[in-house]
Amino acid sequence: MKVPEILSALPGLSALVVGDICLDRWCTYDPATAEPSRETGIPRIGVVATEVTPGAGGTVANNLAALGVGRVAVLGVTGDDGFGFELRRALEVRRIEAQRLVACGELQTFTYTKVINASNGVEDRPRLDFIRTQPLASDVDQRIVAGLKEMAAGFQVILVADQAETDLGGAVTPAVRGALAECAAREPEKIIWVDSRMRPEMFRRVIVKPNQQEADAACRRLSAQTDYEALRNHIDAPLLLVTHGGDGVLLCTRAGREWIKTRKVDDPVDICGAGDSFSAGAAMALAASASPAEAARFGNLVASITIMKKGTGTASPAEVLQAAYEHPGN
Numbered sequence: 001m002k003v004p005e006i007l008s009a010l011p012g013l014s015a016l017v018v019g020d021i022c023l024d025r026w027c028t029y030d031p032a033t034a035e036p037s038r039e040t041g042i043p044r045i046g047v048v049a050t051e052v053t054p055g056a057g058g059t060v061a062n063n064l065a066a067l068g069v070g071r072v073a074v075l076g077v078t079g080d081d082g083f084g085f086e087l088r089r090a091l092e093v094r095r096i097e098a099q100r101l102v103a104c105g106e107l108q109t110f111t112y113t114k115v116i117n118a119s120n121g122v123e124d125r126p127r128l129d130f131i132r133t134q135p136l137a138s139d140v141d142q143r144i145v146a147g148l149k150e151m152a153a154g155f156q157v158i159l160v161a162d163q164a165e166t167d168l169g170g171a172v173t174p175a176v177r178g179a180l181a182e183c184a185a186r187e188p189e190k191i192i193w194v195d196s197r198m199r200p201e202m203f204r205r206v207i208v209k210p211n212q213q214e215a216d217a218a219c220r221r222l223s224a225q226t227d228y229e230a231l232r233n234h235i236d237a238p239l240l241l242v243t244h245g246g247d248g249v250l251l252c253t254r255a256g257r258e259w260i261k262t263r264k265v266d267d268p269v270d271i272c273g274a275g276d277s278f279s280a281g282a283a284m285a286l287a288a289s290a291s292p293a294e295a296a297r298f299g300n301l302v303a304s305i306t307i308m309k310k311g312t313g314t315a316s317p318a319e320v321l322q323a324a325y326e327h328p329g330n
Helices: 003-012 057-067 082-092 138-154 174-186 212-222 228-235 274-287 292-306 317-326
Strands: 014-019 021-029 047-056 071-075 077-079 102-104 111-117 128-130 157-162 191-196 239-243 249-253 256-260
Touching: 003 274, 003 292, 003 317, 014 057, 014 138, 014 174, 014 274, 021 057, 021 082, 047 057, 047 082, 047 111, 057 071, 057 082, 057 157, 057 274, 057 292, 071 138, 077 082, 102 138, 138 174, 157 174, 157 274, 174 191, 191 274, 212 228, 212 239, 228 239, 228 249, 239 274, 239 292, 249 292, 256 292, 274 292, 292 317
Parallel strands: 014 071, 014 157, 021 111, 077 102, 157 191
Antiparallel strands: 021 047, 111 128, 239 249, 249 256
16 A cells, blocks of 8 residues: 555544643743742743643644544543643644543643753753652543543544553553453454553553563563563454664564564654654554555654654654655655
8 A cells, every 4th residue: 555545545534542641841941041049049940932732642643633634532631730721722723632631630730841952952951740650540540431432433543652651650541451452352443553661561452562672571571581472462462563763663463573674764853752653654554454564664654754853743744745755665
């Protein structure tokens, strides 16, 4: 399946992003304003401009919208706070449906704050992240599960963003994983695509896309050796994609393994969000009837565009077509 055919199919498709829908805040500071506090003597960081974008699962959704997917929605949890307001607004201006985000007053919105030096454009100060380390309240968990069960039938693709790096702090709970497995058994033709940083082996009957480090760690948790086929069998995944950065993607299916090479990009500007843009492109290509190999190549093509942009960039259909023309076979 050719790139133009995949792109032409996207406006007729729909995607739901489930899980950790976060806020990215890009704060630009002026070093010249770093006068010490009169009370403590600690130098301040004088922020002179702030930009907000959807992060984590929101980055996936942002990429889907930029690619021209006909309908994009998110399902997750936010705090009932200012960051939650900023996140909803950032999603809605990108035509991403955010009505089913669950607002919880006992939580703070999962937010990544990145501090950038105005004099050189470099992120050179520690990030200030607003994270969650406590489990979701049972009623919040139940609302997310109920939303998933209610919404799943209306979308051809479900992408799961299991971003939280704490054992209990994320929106993708055991109950959510169970609901996803039930959906996969009930609708085996539906594309359910999981990107999990710390728990890929805990999902069942869905497509799973870890990077090499995540896949190796999952294998070690299951046994003493790195065995991707054993990992795929444990998950009972129709497809396991292990990404290897610029080296390509290893596809593991019930029929065997296939290595998909990619064009290496010299001097990428920012690889943050590359996995999210790959997932958005590859999952939708599968929904457009591309083969796993074609989908991996399409996902790599999308990621090759986004890593040449600052921040968590996106790729437009025009940019994808241009990249495909310049690098045929990628």
